[in-house]
């Protein structure tokens with residue numbers, strides 16, 4: 001799929017919520033695009049995967065967290081044109097998971113209160129998502 005000469009990239013993202021109502025943000029590592037910015041865990045939906053399957057896989061790979069598809073609730077989505085692609089990114093909320101999140105790929109992670117989200121610079125696609133989380137939590 002493409003818009004103009006840009007491809008549409010499908011990325012699944014998840015707001016992991018802890019029992020205090022805080023949201024997990026992960027910092028994009030040096031060397032990647034958008035390095036240093038704070039994002040929701042997730043990643044590109046690979047061929048043959050549903051977005052929910054992508055998230056179950058990515059939460060395990062990136063954070064060592066186990067969850068199940070029924071524990072992923074759709075909240076909203078981002079639709080943002082970057083220079084080289086158009087990002088379509090469903091955002092799920094997950095409150096039921098097992099394990100203690102840690103940055104398994106060397107990335108910093110932070111549990112952030114909804115009102116504190118703006119203190120963490122995020123990719124431009126993510127900024128419109130913040131009010132949805134603040135309203136929910």
Ligand SMILES: Nc1nc2c([nH]c(=O)n2[C@H]2C[C@H](O)[C@@H](COP(=O)(O)OP(=O)(O)OP(=O)(O)O)O2)c(=O)[nH]1
Pocket residue numbers: 011012013032033034038039040041042043044087123124125126
């Ligand atoms: N996981 C995640 N990705 C996001 C968010 N916001 C946002 O613009 N993105 C973008 C960054 C990447 O271009 C893409 C996710 O790709 P990825 O995390 O699976 O792979 P990657 O870092 O290797 O991507 P890239 O360097 O090839 O761009 O979506 C977000 O909140 N979470």
